Amino acid sequence: MSDLKITGLHKHYGAFHAVKGIDLEVPSGEFTVLVGPSGCGKSTLLRTIAGLEEASSGTIEIGGEDVTWARPRDRNIAMVFQNYALYPYLNVKDNVAFGLRSRKVPEAEVEKRVSRAAEMLGIGHLLTRFPRELSGGQRQRVAIGRAIVRDAILYLFDEPLSNLDAQLRDDMRVEIKRLHQELGRTMVYVTHDQIEAMTLADRIVLLRDGLIEQQGSPLDLFERPKTRFVAGFLGSPKMNFIPATTTETGVALNDGTRLDMPGRNGLKAGQAVVLGLRPQYIAMAGQSLAKGHARVPVTIELVQPTGSRVQATMPLGGASIIAELAAHDVSRPGERTEIDIDMTRAVIIDPQSEQVI
Amino acid sequence: MSAALPFHRRPGNRLAFRYALAVIITIIFVFPVYWLFIISFKTPDEIFAFPPVWYPKSLQLANYKVLFKDGDAATVGNSLILASVSTFFAMILGTIAAYSLVRFKTGGENLAVWIISQRMMPPVAIVFPLFLVYVWLGWVDTYVGLIVLYTAFSLPYVIWMMRGYIEDIPLELEESALVDGCTRGQVLWKVVLPMARSGLFATAVFTFVFAWNDFLFALVLTRTEVTTYTVQVTHYFGGQSNFWAKIAAMSVLGTIPVFFTVAVMQRYLVRGISMGAVKG
Numbered sequence: 001m002s003d004l005k006i007t008g009l010h011k012h013y014g015a016f017h018a019v020k021g022i023d024l025e026v027p028s029g030e031f032t033v034l035v036g037p038s039g040c041g042k043s044t045l046l047r048t049i050a051g052l053e054e055a056s057s058g059t060i061e062i063g064g065e066d067v068t069w070a071r072p073r074d075r076n077i078a079m080v081f082q083n084y085a086l087y088p089y090l091n092v093k094d095n096v097a098f099g100l101r102s103r104k105v106p107e108a109e110v111e112k113r114v115s116r117a118a119e120m121l122g123i124g125h126l127l128t129r130f131p132r133e134l135s136g137g138q139r140q141r142v143a144i145g146r147a148i149v150r151d152a153i154l155y156l157f158d159e160p161l162s163n164l165d166a167q168l169r170d171d172m173r174v175e176i177k178r179l180h181q182e183l184g185r186t187m188v189y190v191t192h193d194q195i196e197a198m199t200l201a202d203r204i205v206l207l208r209d210g211l212i213e214q215q216g217s218p219l220d221l222f223e224r225p226k227t228r229f230v231a232g233f234l235g236s237p238k239m240n241f242i243p244a245t246t247t248e249t250g251v252a253l254n255d256g257t258r259l260d261m262p263g264r265n266g267l268k269a270g271q272a273v274v275l276g277l278r279p280q281y282i283a284m285a286g287q288s289l290a291k292g293h294a295r296v297p298v299t300i301e302l303v304q305p306t307g308s309r310v311q312a313t314m315p316l317g318g319a320s321i322i323a324e325l326a327a328h329d330v331s332r333p334g335e336r337t338e339i340d341i342d343m344t345r346a347v348i349i350d351p352q353s354e355q356v357i
Numbered sequence: 358m359s360a361a362l363p364f365h366r367r368p369g370n371r372l373a374f375r376y377a378l379a380v381i382i383t384i385i386f387v388f389p390v391y392w393l394f395i396i397s398f399k400t401p402d403e404i405f406a407f408p409p410v411w412y413p414k415s416l417q418l419a420n421y422k423v424l425f426k427d428g429d430a431a432t433v434g435n436s437l438i439l440a441s442v443s444t445f446f447a448m449i450l451g452t453i454a455a456y457s458l459v460r461f462k463t464g465g466e467n468l469a470v471w472i473i474s475q476r477m478m479p480p481v482a483i484v485f486p487l488f489l490v491y492v493w494l495g496w497v498d499t500y501v502g503l504i505v506l507y508t509a510f511s512l513p514y515v516i517w518m519m520r521g522y523i524e525d526i527p528l529e530l531e532e533s534a535l536v537d538g539c540t541r542g543q544v545l546w547k548v549v550l551p552m553a554r555s556g557l558f559a560t561a562v563f564t565f566v567f568a569w570n571d572f573l574f575a576l577v578l579t580r581t582e583v584t585t586y587t588v589q590v591t592h593y594f595g596g597q598s599n600f601w602a603k604i605a606a607m608s609v610l611g612t613i614p615v616f617f618t619v620a621v622m623q624r625y626l627v628r629g630i631s632m633g634a635v636k637g
Contacts, residue, residue: 050532050536051535051536052532052535052536071535071540072532072535072536073535073536073537073538073539073540075536077536078536078537079532079533079536081529081532081533082529083527083529084529085527085529085530085532085533087530087548087551087552088552089551089552089554098534098537099536099537099538102534102537102538102539102543102547103537103538146533146537150537156536
C-alpha cells in the first residue's frame, strides 16, 4: 500500500510553471528524498503535499484518501521546517506538545508521547527551556520532536539541515536515519544536497525544472543514470564528461585514444557522444582487480588530498578530468603515470538528447 | 594635570554640569504637572494668593470631595468605559483585518494605504455631518454612539500598526501550526497574537489614549448622559470666573488612568519576544 500518491500534479504561480506534471507513489514506510538544484520545484512539491500551496491541477492522495483540496490540518501529516519554526513564547515541552494539544489529545497521552520523543532525541533535559536558550542543533531536534510526537501518516522534511554547520549536519543526518529505522514511518525529505539524498534515501526522486528526471534507489541512480543531468548531479567529485566518438568496440577520444567498452557491442560507429567517467572508477594502473579496464598514460596537473583519498586532475582526450585515487598514489603535479579506467562503469551520452545510450 | 584642562572640561565639573542641566530641564517639564497637581489640593485663597503658594500648608481634599458629591467625577468613569470598550473592539477588528491584509493580500496593494488615509481626515471635517446622522439614528449622547465612533476612528491606526507587526512574524510559524492541526482562527489566536504581543499592547495604549483624550467628538455628540471628563472640565470655565480648583482636580483625575495604563504596559512596550523564533 502506498501512503502518498500524486497524479498529474501541476503548480503555477502566475506565469511561472513550478511543477509540470508529476506522478509519484511513495510506499508505506519508505524514506523518499526529493532532490534537485534550486528552482527545480522540490520545495513547491512538498508544500503542495502539505497543503500549504494549492495544486493547480492533478490529485494528491494520502493514506488512500484524496486530499487535493483538504486543509493542511485534515491531511494527517507532520512537517519539519527549514528554519525550525519553533514558537519563541513556548518552552520546549509546549512546543513539542503543540500539535497534540491542537488535536485535543488527552493530556496524559501528551505527557507520555512528549517524554518518549524527547528521550529518543536526547532533549529530555531541555524541556523547560525556551527556544532562544538553545543552540541550532538543539532547536532542530526540538523541531523534529514536534513532528515525530505526532501520529501522522506522512512526515515531511523541508531542507531541515541546511541551517546547520557541516559537523552538526553530519550528526543530525545520522539521527534522522536512525529515527526512520526506529519508527518505520513514511517520510518525504527535500534537500538540494546530493550527499544527504544518497545517504538518507530508500529512494531518490531527482527533479529538474518541475519534472521528475529519474527515480530509484540511490545506487540505481548513481550507477545507472538515465540522463547526463542525473549522472552529473549525483556523486562527489562530479562525473567527468569527455567528448568522444563511438567505434565498433567502444569510443575514441578526440586525441585518438581508443577506449574499449566490454559488453557494449551493438554500438553504431562514428557517432559523436559524450563519455561519462566517475572519478571513483579510475585507479592507478594495476591497482584494481576488476576486469574491463582501459589503460591510458596521463600527466598529473593538480593534486587535492582529502586525507583518505586524493583527487587528481589531469588532461584526457582534450578535456580535464578528476580521478579519485588512493592517498599516496600521486604526490605532485607534473608526475607522468598511467591510470586504469573501469570502462564497464562508463556511460555514453547522446549530446543532443542528453540521454544515456 | 587637571589644571591644564579648562574649567568645564574637568571630569568632576563636567558631570556636575550635566546633572545641573538635567535638573533644570526636568523642572521645566515637571513644573506644570506639579502646579496642576498642587492647585487641586489648595484652598481658593491659596490659589489666588500673591506671591504664589509654592506648596500648600496642608493638602485639602475638598476640591475632590465636591467633584464626587456633585457626580462630576462620574465623567471620568464615562471616559473609562468609552475608551476601554472602543479600544477592545478596535483591537479585535483591526487585528483580524490586518491579518487578512497581510496573509491573503485582501484588497490588493492599495487597500492598506486607503485605510490609513482615512486616519488623516480632520475630525472637525466629519463631526457635524456625523452629528446629523447620529440625531437621525438616535445615537446622540449614548455610549453606543461614541463607542462606534471611537472604534471606527481608531481602526485605521490599529490596522496599519498591526499590519506591520504581523508582517514581521515568520510565515513558517503559521504554516507549522496549520500542519499541526490549527484552523486559521486558531493560528491567529495561538501564534499571531502571542508573537505580536508587544505590538498589540503598544497599539492598544495609543488607541486608548486617543479615545481618552478626545474632546471634539464628545463635545458635539454628547449632552448630559455620557459626558466625558474632557468635556466636563470645560464646564468650569465660566463667564464671570473660572473654577481653577475644580479644573485642576478634574484634570488630575483624568490623568491618573492614563498614567497607570502606560506604567503597567511599559514593560510590554519594550520587551522583544520574537527572539529565537527562527535561526538567529
